[in-house]
Amino acid sequence: MNSHSALFQQRLKSHAEVVEATLADLLSPDLRTGETARPERLMAAIRHGVLNGGKRLRPFLVMESAALLGDRFACAALRVGAALECVHCYSLVHDDLPAMDDDDLRRGQPTVHIAFDEAAAILAGDSLLTLAFDILAAPETALADRAKIELVLSLARAAGIGGMVGGQVLDLAAEKTPPDEAGIVTLQAMKTGALIRFACEAGAIIADADGATRDRLRRYGETIGLAFQLADDLLDLTADTQTMGKATGKDAARGKGTLVSLKGQEWAENRLNELVGEAEGLLAPFGERANILVETARFIANRRS
Amino acid sequence: MNSHSALFQQRLKSHAEVVEATLADLLSPDLRTGETARPERLMAAIRHGVLNGGKRLRPFLVMESAALLGDRFACAALRVGAALECVHCYSLVHDDLPAMDDDDLRRGQPTVHIAFDEAAAILAGDSLLTLAFDILAAPETALADRAKIELVLSLARAAGIGGMVGGQVLDLAAEKTPPDEAGIVTLQAMKTGALIRFACEAGAIIADADGATRDRLRRYGETIGLAFQLADDLLDLTADTQTMGKATGKDAARGKGTLVSLKGQEWAENRLNELVGEAEGLLAPFGERANILVETARFIANRRS
Incomplete structure (x- = not known):
């Protein structure tokens, strides 16, 4: 592990801690935003769905893309990151529902509809999506x-019909009719790519950066979004190969085509290296300040968990 | 029918038409907000949930509360009204789900999860909530x-944990443990009152009105929100009394206490008259311009369908 990598790991951990604390504050059962108290069971369901010790990669990207452009944006970036994490967690709570991916466990814990019930999971997700815009x-x-x-508009578009929700619709449809390569690329760019891209672009919006900088961070976000998904697909394949003794993983079992299943593991590994190179190129004009974001791209491409 | 009442009916109808057309535009399957197309089946589910010929009372309130303060806010008020209607429709689509109120029909048509499926209904609702903030x-x-x-923040609070969603949680809990009078008032103020209050306050925000005007419209919204719910409860009781030959309606059958069931029909009718009087008092300083909103309060209190 080189020194940049060690620094990255340390910052990923410390950012996750402050994001967790911020989310815990924002989701405090005692917090009042008007005259009415927060219903206790709803808050318990929401907290169960959010305060689960995640890596908080999306808030990390908001915070580091803002930090790239100056030190004085830290507090605002933390709150924007927390809002984005609320959107990410809402999507997980709804995706886990029986009518969707029907998952009972997440991070080793019962999902919200298992720990509470389906109505609580639907309403907890609705609450988190709404709260994200409240926070912004x-x-x-x-x-x-x-x-x-600009943040409200960009987040709404990244999360909405042409972004994450639309991607989830395409993903459910893909279980019945496997898409071709272009279809997979579109699906993934919407389902997971849009929020990651927003996370990186958010730094530029927070710092009121010029259009060229915003475009650069946006493209960096797109690039690591692609790497994120490719690494995920690779992981799905290789983790199952090793642990289950079969060549196809959960995605394949569900009939979902991935770029890895279409084009092979070697292609995917080469493509990941290429994407890291592109990310480095996009960050080059920022010099040393961008070391952490370069390391983030490497981490995303190489993660094995 | 007096002339104010006739004018009110005509405006309610013409506003509903322009809102319907605006929503149809915003929900056009061909509209693109980025590079990605809108998934066809998702758009069909969303349109099914929204374009159903509703009265569009909430957009009407936004448009008329803005019109009270000047003529030049009409276009903005129409879009804010459409955003609010997206939130209202999302809440109906999710409330109808099997895990919630489990309704198969709405306005004589199959609900979204019946016409499509549960996943489509969940995602259509999520899309509409997100789109509302996009529109704003x-x-x-x-x-x-x-x-x-201010509109984003007020809408997020009206729709969120301390507002509509929180009210729905309390409403589901009320089926198991009937709340006392104070509990019913809180539940209703959150579940249906918050969005109606927002609708009226939105006019003041759109017109950049002073604090006193905003407060007055907010209180008008609270007052007609109470009347709306009371008329609804009365309707539930009397409609069933006449058509089903029994003294208790759907709410009572579900074990939900209402103020009408607690305090009786006569009390409710007196209280409705009182609320209309309060609404008139709040609007008095606006003079003739407020005739339509006065008529709206009467319509809400006296509606029998």
Whole structure:
């Protein structure tokens, strides 16, 4: 492990801790935003779905892409990151429902509809999606109104019909009719790519960066989004190969085509190296300051868990 | 029918038509907000859940509360009203799900999870909630950034944990443990009151009105929200009394206490008259311009369908 990698690991861990604490505050059962108390069981279901010790990769990307452009955006980036994590967690809670992916476990814990019930899981997800926009717009997020509006709009588009939700629809359809290569690329860019891209672009919006910088961070986000998905597909294949003694994993079992299953493991590994190279190229103009984001791209491409 | 009432009916109808057309545009399957197409089946499910010829009372309230303060806010108010209707429709689609109220029919048509499937209904609802914030923040909504941020924040709070979603949680819990009078008032203020209050307050935000005006419209919204719920409870009771030949309706059958079941029909009718009087008092300073909103309060209190 080189020194950049060690620094990255340390920052990933420390950012995750502060994000966890921020989320715990925002999801406090005692917090009041108006005259009405927060229903106790709803808050328990929401907290179960969010406060589970995740890596908090998306908030990390918001925080580091903002830090790339200056030190004074840390507090705002933390709140934007927390809002984004609420959207990510809402999508997991809804995706786990019986009518969707029907998963009973997440991170070794019962999913929300198992620990509570289906209604609680639906409403916890709805609450988290709504809360994300509350957090972005709230006075406590110390940003200019223009930046807030850009964040609201970008997040709504990344999470909505042309982004994450649309991608989930295509993903469910893919179980019945396997898409071709172009279809898989579109599906993945929407389902997982859009939020990761938003995370990186958010740093530029928070820092009120010029258009070229924003475009560069947006493309960096797209690139590591592709790497994230490819590494995920590879992991699904290789983890199952080793542990289950068969050549196809969960995706294949569900009939989902992936680029790895279409084009092979070697192609995927080469493509991952290429994507890391592209990410480095996009970050080159930022010099030393970008070391952490370069390391992030490597981590995403090489992760084996 | 007096002339104010006739004018009200005509405006309710014409506003509903323009809202319907605006929603149909916003939910066009061909519309693109980025590089990706809108998934066809998702759009069909969303359109099924929204374009059903509803009264569009909430957009009407946004449009009329803005019109009270000037004529130049009409376009912005229409878009804000459409965003609010997306939130209202998302809540109906999710509330109808088997895990929630389990309703097969709405307005005589199969509900979204019946016409499509449960996954489609969950994702259609998620899409509509997300789209509402997209519409508010989009450049096409011609408002100052500050007004947009206030609308995003107010809508998120009206729809979220301390508002509509929280109210739905309390409502589901009320089927098991009937709440007392204070509990019913809180539940109803959250579940149906919050969005109606937002609708009226939105007019003041759109028109950048002073604090006193905003407060007045907010209180008007609270007042007609109470009347709306009371009329609904009365309707549930009397409609069933006449058609089913029994004294208790759907709410009572589900074990839900209402203020009408606690305090009786006569009390409810007196209280409705009182609320209309309060609404008139709140609108008095606006003079003639407020005739339509006065008529709206009467319509809400007296509606029998």
